[in-house]
């Protein structure tokens with residue numbers, strides 16, 4: 064079964080001044096153990112699709128199925144807390160919490176606290192390739208690449224199969240960006256995560272197992288190597 068799937072999804076932003084059809088009938092499946100790239104021009108609908116998968120909103124028509132269940136019918140607060148781990152371009156770590164506290168936070172929301180949670184956080188920090196000494200530091204004391212690793216560890220602490228990333232390398236230099244992508248690919252291939260990465264970077268897209276392109280709200284699977292439009 065796909066971890067997450069879009070079925071005939073449309074999304075329309077409506078406000079007083081305008082209506083934007085951001086997605087127009089999107090169908091796609093995302094499986095365990097694979098990394099997917101979502102590419103397309105600015106404004107094509109990438110973040111909209113990711114936000115729907117993250118449970119930040121529900122489709123205008125159609126449905127997003129997480130493990131076969133429509134997000135239209137799920138408690139979205141709970142879904143966001145327990146199932147949809149999101150990694151952002153700007154890292155979005157909690158600035159007043161230490162690295163350890165950032166990583167234990169999602170566990171605490173599930174009632175997993177104290178020493179066990181701190182040990183798990185230390186394990187995850189090691190897994191993303193950071194030294195134990197960062198655990199007591201605050202995010203501002205880390206480089207961008209290090210902060211993004213912490214964000215990956217925090218996402219993993221949710222203990223979900225689904226990792227969604229919106230331009231996770233957008234604020235990093237090429238080398239650190241590559242490292243984050245290698246890490247995400249490893250999580251997919253070795254640990255069975257379903258990883259979905261929105262990116263402008265074709266080199267990054269080339270690391271994915273499957274690349275979907277969105278053009279004006281319509282999604283296509285790229286059969287060849289991703290290329291510039």
Ligand SMILES: Nc1ncnc2c1ncn2[C@@H]1O[C@H](COP(=O)(O)OP(=O)(O)OP(=O)(O)O)[C@@H](O)[C@H]1O
Pocket residue numbers: 076077078083084085103104105106107108109110111112
């Ligand atoms: N809150 C909003 N209200 C109205 N229109 C919106 C809103 N958010 C996005 N849009 C519009 O929906 C379309 C898709 O936007 P989306 O953010 O999904 O694009 P994107 O592919 O992520 O672009 P980028 O690469 O620049 O991040 C665009 O035309 C955008 O202007």
Ligand SMILES: [Mg+2]
Pocket residue numbers: 109110111
């Ligand atoms: Mg976007």
